[in-house]
Amino acid sequence: MTTTPTTQADRVALVTGASGGIGRAVAERLAADGDAVVLLYSGGRQRADETLAAITERGGRAIALRADVADETEMAAAFDRAEQEFGGVDVVVNTAGVMVLAPVAELDLADLDRMHRVNIRGTFVVSQLAARRLRSGGALINFSTSVTRLQQPGYAAYAASKGAVEAMTLILARELRGRDITVNTVAPGPTATPLFLEGKPQDLVDRIADLNPMQRLGTPADIADSVAFLSGPTGRWTNGQTLYVNGGAA
Template sequence: MTNDGRTAIVTGASRGIGKAIAERLAHDGFAVVVNYASQAAEAQQTIESIKAAGGRAIAMQADVADEAAVAAMFDTATREFGGIDVVVSCAGIMVLGPVAEFDLDAFDRMHRINVRGTFIVDQFAARHVRNGGAIINVSTSAERQGLPGYAAYAASKGAVEAIGMILARELRGRDITVNTVAPGPTATDLFLNGKDEATIDRLAKLNPLERLGTPADIAEVVSFLAGRTRWVNGQVIYANGGMN
């Protein structure tokens, strides 16, 4: 399938997994809207990387949990590129801690971005993605591991998986696929922050390949769902090297 003339919006694309996804989709031929919340300089680096490789991209600041900002982002994408074919909801934060001691303000902030943000982005995607397109959410493999300290984060991502599974069925007749990619431990700032070497090494060895994933590993799965299959739909794809 050629993706020339097709457009993708990637939220949380200024760094980490989102950045790798934006760059990979641009490589695949999509014009890309690089969404960011506050990392303007990093988003511009993503744009420059895409353009240096011959791709097309624009940066768009938007708080994904703010429906007016998301509406403006979708309007800009349509105006600049003529329509929207793929939406990847990757924006999210991770706060860890045991249930008994978890800060509820941090809980609310994380669920605002991870759950409300994904819901709003998917809501606009359901309204605007053209037939033949794809909606892809990003979750986590952590909920299947039951790791202590991950309850609040895994709960937010469990909601993300439910949104995608149900939206796929709500879009019956539209020829739009909706799937969720659930990465395992991946070498990003989000994952590495606050962890010592022993913890990182232990988590890396949870899978039989005995390494951390890379953002490019996850981007490859998104690329497949975005443009190389029409028969995977309503699924959660665990991209974790066999951890589960």
């Protein structure tokens, strides 16, 4: 039977979507906290390599692997590699996701299928492996969105996929009773990542930023701080929750 690692330096974190803005911030934050980090990416190898370099140049331990979160064989191989390189897995952070926006009447069903494959099946595959292979004292953190509470036109299909993420994550927390593993969901609001800002005029960005009482967009570092809390020793009593990280927008 595996035991809880005794120090932060013993912990191993696996981060999907590590080539994205939030994924990179999460990976770098966990590495700065002392975790060895397995960076998983799908299509952004250059950005993943940049994240890897940023971590190792600061003395952190990390490897980068390509894996499709919805492919159970590829993901099992990623967990195998994490165990071979670092001895086990203690934290899984699943930031990988796809967002396609359109009104229900206009959405291409191929886009719906793609979001379901990555956001729902991908989350299920990663969660299933985490449930089987996380060490005692571990943490699984999946990603939803604050849009599930905002009812914004154009977001129906994306919000539906993330509602499914919240449901499966919170149920899994109860299923892991007795394992000393926390399972939570982080639901960011608008966050200033390159993907979010791309193609948006500044006046639109300013209007979105003004929606919350803090009157700014979130930053990837804001989201990474929440992940660090949920995955670390001070977050052990937070379990089976969806944490809305949005400055009070909803």
